[in-house]
Amino acid sequence: MKAIVRETYGPPEELQWGTADEPVIGDDDVLVQVVAAGVDQGVWHLVTGLPRAIRLAGFGVRKPKNAVPGMDVAGVVTAVGAHVTRFRAGDEVFGIGSSSYAEYAAVPAKNLVAKPANVPFTDAAAVPNSALAALQGLRKGDVQAGQRVLVIGAGGGVGSYAVQLAVAAGADVTGICSTAKTDFVRSLGADDVLDYTREQIIDGGRRYDLILDTGGNRKLRELRRALTSAGTLVIVGAEVGGWRQGIERQLVAMLLNPFIRQNLRSYVSGPNPADLQALADHLAAGTLRAPVDRTFPLAEAGAAIQYMRDGKAKGKVVLTV
Numbered sequence: 550m551k552a553i554v555r556e557t558y559g560p561p562e563e564l565q566w567g568t569a570d571e572p573v574i575g576d577d578d579v580l581v582q583v584v585a586a587g588v589d590q591g592v593w594h595l596v597t598g599l600p601r602a603i604r605l606a607g608f609g610v611r612k613p614k615n616a617v618p619g620m621d622v623a624g625v626v627t628a629v630g631a632h633v634t635r636f637r638a639g640d641e642v643f644g645i646g647s648s649s650y651a652e653y654a655a656v657p658a659k660n661l662v663a664k665p666a667n668v669p670f671t672d673a674a675a676v677p678n679s680a681l682a683a684l685q686g687l688r689k690g691d692v693q694a695g696q697r698v699l700v701i702g703a704g705g706g707v708g709s710y711a712v713q714l715a716v717a718a719g720a721d722v723t724g725i726c727s728t729a730k731t732d733f734v735r736s737l738g739a740d741d742v743l744d745y746t747r748e749q750i751i752d753g754g755r756r757y758d759l760i761l762d763t764g765g766n767r768k769l770r771e772l773r774r775a776l777t778s779a780g781t782l783v784i785v786g787a788e789v790g791g792w793r794q795g796i797e798r799q800l801v802a803m804l805l806n807p808f809i810r811q812n813l814r815s816y817v818s819g820p821n822p823a824d825l826q827a828l829a830d831h832l833a834a835g836t837l838r839a840p841v842d843r844t845f846p847l848a849e850a851g852a853a854i855q856y857m858r859d860g861k862a863k864g865k866v867v868l869t870v
């Protein structure tokens with residue numbers, strides 16, 4: 550089959566459009582004919598092998614274990630493993646696999662849900678990793694109707710879903726982004742949008758019950774000044790470079806948390822069928838939209854990853870097969 554392939558960790562431009570063996574499915578897997586595949590920061594980390602610590606987490610120490618990269622996937626089931634009863638050939642599905650940048654991908658059935666008929670494959674492929682991170686991050690922050698919520702990085706992959714889901718939860722949402730993304734963030738339903746390149750977003754005046762931080766790596770001290778006295782900060786992550794990837798901020802937050810009234814939290818998101826189904830229901834009902842900025846042909850996966858990495862994407866980037 551045609552696929553994006555690599556032999557070593559390296560920059561996205563080194564990804565090649567080549568061939569790979571069609572995957573063999575296990576008893577609990579589904580073979581999906583890929584129609585669209587999503588791009589997110591997680592893919593960049595697994596393509597580059599950075600920070601190096603992730604290579605020790607089972608992805609391959611010297612070279613990537615999976616020759617074909619890619620996680621988010623939407624497509625059509627062509628075969629199912631012996632234990633799989635939820636799907637059959639012909640079903641349209643979306644979810645999270647481990648080598649989705651190819652014509653076919655073997656995906657654990659538990660990481661897939663049915664794609665709503667009224668949702669295009671390109672939209673469905675833009676959802677899994679980023680929207681799960683947003684949903685689970687807001688849950689970590691115990692978002693409530695009527696709360697004042699600040700989403701930092703509101704124009705990015707996770708942030709653009711977080712704004713919509715927080716609005717749907719009945720919160721009063723402020724989105725933080727750069728100038729080029731302000732109209733986009735407003736279009737997601739944010740009640741207020743602040744451009745961090747033009748104004749001081751943490752000024753000691755505005756206070757929030759919940760801050761979801763997806764970009765900028767601001768100091769904890771600064772973020773706490775923007776929280777109410779019992780407010781909650783949820784650290785999603787930040788692209789800061791270096792081997793630590795800003796992890797020290799999360800460690801300090803964890804150590805400090807028991808001694809202060811504010812809540813400082815972090816988490817690792819993951820596929821969970823109930824959450825994927827909740828997102829599918831939101832998409833079907835139109836209470837959530839997949840903000841697809843741009844699609845690229847699968848053969849141009851390297852360029853697509855770099856486009857996201859350069860901060861150009863308003864929302865999500867998707868590959869089409």
Ligand SMILES: NC(=O)c1ccc[n+]([C@@H]2O[C@H](COP(=O)([O-])OP(=O)(O)OC[C@H]3O[C@@H](n4cnc5c(N)ncnc54)[C@H](OP(=O)(O)O)[C@@H]3O)[C@@H](O)[C@H]2O)c1
Nearest residue numbers: 682702704705706707726727764765785786787788817818
């Ligand atoms: N904890 C978890 O389980 C989990 C799950 C998924 C992702 N993550 C991490 O969360 C982070 C966000 O992921 P993503 O996919 O949403 O990335 P993304 O699509 O690149 O979005 C990040 C956003 O941050 C904004 N940003 C950059 N510098 C900023 C600054 N100084 N102030 C405010 N905003 C700034 C960028 O927008 P502008 O152009 O407007 O600056 C960008 O839109 C990544 O580090 C990712 O690895 C963690």
